[in-house]
Amino acid sequence: MIYITRKEHFNAAHKLYREDWSKEKNEELFGRCANANWHGHNYDLYVTIKGNINPDTGFVIDLKELKDIILVNVIDKLDHRNLNLDVDFMKGKMASTEVLAIEIWKQLESHIAARGAQLHSIKLYETANNYVEYFGD
Template sequence: MYEVRVNTDFAAAHFLRDYNGKCERLHGHNYKVYVHVKGSVLNEGGMLLDFSKLKDGLKQVTGKLDHTNLNDIQWFDQNPSAERIAFYIYSALIEILPELKKTDGKQPWLYAVDVFETDTNRARYTCD
């Protein structure tokens, strides 16, 4: 099995409803995002997937989140947790790059999206 990963970052504000702590107040993060693609078949060029294609798609998705209040984005239903952000990025990437939707497990598929709020706090969404 092969795996490739690209990453980017974005800055955004949010607050969490029903948290009962300081994160209920508006605050911001410099998010780091890592996306992982897996597959067992390489293309004619010996690559699983062109890095630039994946990176361009990721930047397109995170560009819509950068320097926003994530609570203003209807998709998050006023509760943009790191877990929901990871799933949002996964879903948006699949729309942009539908060929990365898992089919047979051999062709490249978008396997995981990691969202770091800090260097030590990560949420991950996977498609096994």
């Protein structure tokens, strides 16, 4: 079994806010992240897959195919978008980095499996100091 990682980048805006809470409660819990005018991040996404090397190609997966899967199913939907308003797979969900990582996993898992590999992890950097890792259920 071998692991391979592809890094991508996107910029997106969001806010952390629950409509069923008061403005004061949202601000108390989420602070500046509850800003009514949104805020943005420059995200770095690391997609790690695992599998056995195909003896004919020497690959677990063709990295161009992996790049295309990530771009079409994730980056094109997220880059320069508002996570709360513009992204179909984030509708009705809290736009935290944790939830975003899980939803990215859901967008990629079947496409990677169809190529004979397995999604191992999603690592999503919100800032240089803050990131989450998700390894599936």
